[in-house]
Amino acid sequence: MIQHPPSTEHSPTHLSCLPYGVGHGQEGVCLQVQMGPYRFLLDCGLNNLDPLLTPSQPPADAVFCSHAHPDHARGLMALHQAFPKLPIYASEVTGQLLPLNWPEKGPLKTEDFCQVLPWGTSVELFKNLTVQLFRAGHLPGAAAILLSYQTPQRIYKLFYTGDFSLSNLQLVEGLSVEGLRGLSPDVLIIEGTYGTTRHPHRRQQEKHLMQRINECLTRGYRVVLPVPRLGLGQEILKLLRSHHQFTGQDLDIWVDGQVANACDRYLDLLPEFPLSVQNFAKHQPLFWDERICPRLRRLTPQQRGKLGETPCIVLTDDVMALYDEGYLMLGSWVMLIPAAPNEGQTDESPEIVTFMQGHSIHSESYLLAEHSDGRNTTQLIHNLRPQHILFVHGSPINLTDLTSLEELQNRYQLHLPSAGKLVELPLGDKFIQPAAPSPSSYEGELNELETNITITLPQTILKDPHWRYFADTGLIEARWQGDELVLRGVSQRELLSQSNSNRVVNDLDCCLTCRHYRGQKCWNSQSPLYGFKVTPEGFCPVFEPVDQEEDSPINNE
Secondary structure (H helix, E strand, C coil), rough: CCCCCCCCCCCCCCEEEEEECCCCCCCEEEEEEECCEEEEEEEEEEEEEHHHCCCCCCCCCCCCCCCCCCHHHHHHHHHHHHHCCCEEEEEEEHHHHHHHHHHHHHCHHHCCCCCEECCCCCCEECEEEEEEEEECCCCCEEEEEEEEEECCCCEEEEEEECCCCCCCCCCCCCCCCCCCCCCCCCEEEEECCCCCCCCHHHHHHHHHHHHHHHHHCCCEEEEECCCCCCCHHHHHHHHHHHCCCCCCCCCCCEEECCHHHHHHHHCCHHHHCCCCHHHHHCCCCCCCECCCEEEECCCCCCHCCCCCCCCCCEEECCCCHHHHHCCCCCCCEEEEECCCCCCCCCCCCHHHHHHHCCCCCEEEEHHHHHHCCCHHHHHHHHHHHCCCCEEEECCHHHHHHHHHHHHHHHCCCEEECCCCCECCCCCCCCCCCCCCCCCCCCCCCCCCCECCEECCCCCCHHHHCCCCHHHCCCCCEEECCCCCEEEEEHHHHHHHHHHHHHHCCCCCCCCCHHCCCCCCCCCCCCCCEEEECCCCCCCCCCCCCCCCCCCCCCCCC
């Protein structure tokens, strides 16, 4: 049951948030906020608009779209058709990218349903109500939105980050904290996609992905990357075109489906990209180039049947169709899947998991984060210094981890909104200490037996939402971290990936299939790795294959 905001006839400073979708899992983001007499929608990523269409009047006075990803924008067209006079605002670049969400509609003009707002300029939309857009990183055109409502007593401010990244990506610069420091909004609505997780530097993530793709190609494999139509695919293409490991390499990169259409739209937006990208495009095409290696081409129906005849990389938003129709049958393939959480299909998406269980193709996951990690999220919060914080866009576990941070608990009023439940945001000088989070540490016992060791924990740990993921398969991995022993649950996806990995490396010239590989070490005195522990996928110039009559090296570990 949707709880609608109370009447604000006698409450000119009323602030509240009614979520229609908060971005848990595949759920889109759609938030109705009230500031004084005005109601606004922040994004509309709903698949089902029924909760918005129930009243006889529009659900808001205006709609603000932070960026063009489907989980924030897919419902805008249906909303516009239901209420043609309801104004929808976005940045100019987002307005250009939004039609990619409805390819079946054909060519759409931005002005048909979206009004453009400038960057960094405060615009008065209604009496005493202004809006200002800040570049949020994450995706070209993505905006953080500041709403300010002025009364005779003071100015009330609400800041919505949308999806954001403080790190510079290939095609978009990160959100600048400098321009926001000391903003002190009364309310901050912020995404918490990665919870408290910390990531390596963005350039390290990019380097690792490029190295892995290059290793697969060197070993004779073709590479297919399932990506969403907008954002991640274009980032990877820019990397492949400019990274030193691929520059000049005689290699075909094929782009399939709606990913190719998004590339076309990007080419119309070159003046909006960072100067480094604009300079790159002056010397060679950003996309669609058959002259300079690696060649980057659109995958046409005529060329699909030849996929795999030569080393290649394929980016597609519908890998199931390519495989089921037989286009990934020539040669051996490796599928590299973005690690969850991410836009589009990830290594945890049900369709990807089902696909990998039914096919022999090898798969691996990689990290190329489009959102800020926990460290950068808390950095932004401390620079903004809000009174209320609402965490959205992320799994309930990740968002709970953020609200459990003592550094946030002691300074701000924290909220975990859920769809359909009104969040009142009272303002005042007195700080209200939030309720303490559930305990995150558990005391147990350790017993040494003759053949193994047992660790006993209290049954209360079963109530912790993390337990379901930890105990997914009943298998755990233990490793030392200083003097502490860290336990980690092994997921079904990892077991499946390990099985595929063993199947792949058995067909390769690598340490696992070398006659000198025993006990996870190299015993070839002619090898520079002699006596060292090596990975099964490793390779050196003095490789010698296992004789047919010898036992498999897997059994000799």
